[in-house]
Amino acid sequence: MYGLEVGLVLTLLVKAIWCQQWMRMALVTSNIYNRKFCDNFNFWTETQRQLCISYGDLIPKVASGAEVAYYECRHQFRWLRWNCTAQTDLKKTSLETTGSNLYPSLFGNRLVLESQEAAFVNALFSAGVAHSITTACSSNQMESCSCDRTSTGFDKDGSKWHRCSDNIEFGVNFAKQFIDSVELNWSLQRMYSSHARNLMNLHNNEVGRRAIVTNMWRKCTCHGVSGSCNTKVCSKEMPAFRFIGNFLKERFDSAIKVKLKYISTHQVLLPANKHSRPVTNLQLVYLNSSPLYCQATKGRRCRNKKDVSGSCKHMCCGRGHRTKERTVIKNCNCKFIWCCKVSCQKCRYKQKIHICK
Numbered sequence: 148m149y150g151l152e153v154g155l156v157l158t159l160l161v162k163a164i165w166c167q168q169w170m171r172m173a174l175v176t177s178n179i180y181n182r183k184f185c186d187n188f189n190f191w192t193e194t195q196r197q198l199c200i201s202y203g204d205l206i207p208k209v210a211s212g213a214e215v216a217y218y219e220c221r222h223q224f225r226w227l228r229w230n231c232t233a234q235t236d237l238k239k240t241s242l243e244t245t246g247s248n249l250y251p252s253l254f255g256n257r258l259v260l261e262s263q264e265a266a267f268v269n270a271l272f273s274a275g276v277a278h279s280i281t282t283a284c285s286s287n288q289m290e291s292c293s294c295d296r297t298s299t300g301f302d303k304d305g306s307k308w309h310r311c312s313d314n315i316e317f318g319v320n321f322a323k324q325f326i327d328s329v330e331l332n333w334s335l336q337r338m339y340s341s342h343a344r345n346l347m348n349l350h351n352n353e354v355g356r357r358a359i360v361t362n363m364w365r366k367c368t369c370h371g372v373s374g375s376c377n378t379k380v381c382s383k384e385m386p387a388f389r390f391i392g393n394f395l396k397e398r399f400d401s402a403i404k405v406k407l408k409y410i411s412t413h414q415v416l417l418p419a420n421k422h423s424r425p426v427t428n429l430q431l432v433y434l435n436s437s438p439l440y441c442q443a444t445k446g447r448r449c450r451n452k453k454d455v456s457g458s459c460k461h462m463c464c465g466r467g468h469r470t471k472e473r474t475v476i477k478n479c480n481c482k483f484i485w486c487c488k489v490s491c492q493k494c495r496y497k498q499k500i501h502i503c504k
Contacts, residue, residue, distance in 0.1 A: 169195065169329065170253040170272055173213035173233075194328035202291045202321070208283040209276050209325060216275030217253070219392040220268060223399075226450070226457025228440035228464075229257070229264050257443065261344055261434035267399040269348050270355035270431055273326050274391050277356045281318030281385060285311065292317050298383065312383035315363060319356045326352050343407035343434055346416050351431055358394050361429065362386045395431070402431040439464065444503045451501045463503035470501050 168190040185191075185199035185206075199206050220231035234255030258265055284292035294311035330345040330352075366384045369376035403423055405416040416432055418425070426432055441464035449459035449468055459468045479494035 168252060169209075169326070170213055170217075170268075172210040173217040173253060192328040192332040194332065195325055198321070198325055204290050205280055205283065205292070205321065208279045212276035212279030212322075213272055214275075215279060215388055216272040219275070219388060220271055222389075223267075223271075223392050223396045224264075226455075226462075228444050228462060229437075230443070230447070231268070232257070232443070259435065259438060261341070261347065262437040263399060263402045263431070263433045264437060266347065266351045266402055266431040266433045267395060269351040270358070270395050270398070271392065273322055273352040273355035274358050274395065275355075275388070276326060277315075277318045277322035277359055278385060278388050278391065279318075280321045281313050281315050281359075284314040284317050287311065295383070308381055313363070313385050315360060315383070315385060319360060322356060323352070341434075342414060343416065346407070346414065347405070347432055347434055350416060350426075350428075354398065354429055354431055355395065357429055358391050358398075359385055362390065362394065398429065398431045402433050404436070405432045405434060447503050449501050449503055451499075459501050459503065466504045468501045468503050470499055472497055472499050474498070 182200065185196050185203070191199070217231065217233070224230045231254070233253050234257065254268070258268065280292075283289050285294045287293050292314060295314040295316065296311060298308040298312055327349055330349050363383050363385060365381050367379045367381040370378045370380060403426055404419045405426060406419045407414055408417045409415075416426065444462050444464060445466075447462060448457075449462040450457045451459050451468070451470070453460065475496050475498050476493050477496060478491035481489055481491040484490055
């Protein structure tokens, strides 16, 4: 009986780690691709492996999307206790060497998988892949996809649609297939996993993709003689990824705690607090409250100000902090030189920084 219990715990641990494995593509920089690479990624789902075989030129773009998402996560959480730090140093590897010889999880056990932070991470990485694939397709340099040519002719205001817009539909669909297959893939491990967590991850993955779709914007440029706007040519474009990061960080701050409930024969996630606002497809959800993450703040910078994000009082968990002085070099006394150059001097400044004990 004891052996069975240990086996069950190990199976649960494997599943908990496995569901994050594809995110380690954030460590990849090489554009090398071949069939052997697809087969060697032994932690991929069958859907991911087939996408790798069928759309080989896009797999490096998945890695780029994961990398962008990772660094955006670091930026958004830079003044929070848990700051998206990878399990190991982020050392660049090639696609051919990235695999089971590395840690199987980008964040290891530092990230609680049913927490608010996990909700943000899943949404951001889903958005990162969709954004990267869409950008690649819209460049018209990929074999597997191209820009969106469905918008043609003239709009109601008389403006003309450009023949190429960002192909958000392809990017979102590809990201959905690639990422959601982790939660939809049947395996022995899933027999012991939390179905509530699967639903949570699927929901937050979709929030990340919808964050891009709902914030697409119409970019127009004027054409005509001597700068006139006789013709206005427009296209649909994605916002910068920093905008998406800010958008999802706001959803993180207002994330809703949910629990698994039955409606008829269907399992759904509903707010754990009956007085909570309803869950929408642009609202992040989580199952369990976050830990304090105090162990992650030793040696981290903090702000010696009250009531601000990253304050030493909050960040250091009562352990206190030390202050040291360093010299920084910044541009100063900048002048505009006609035409068209900016000339700056280099000035040295003393700066105090505060470190958690």
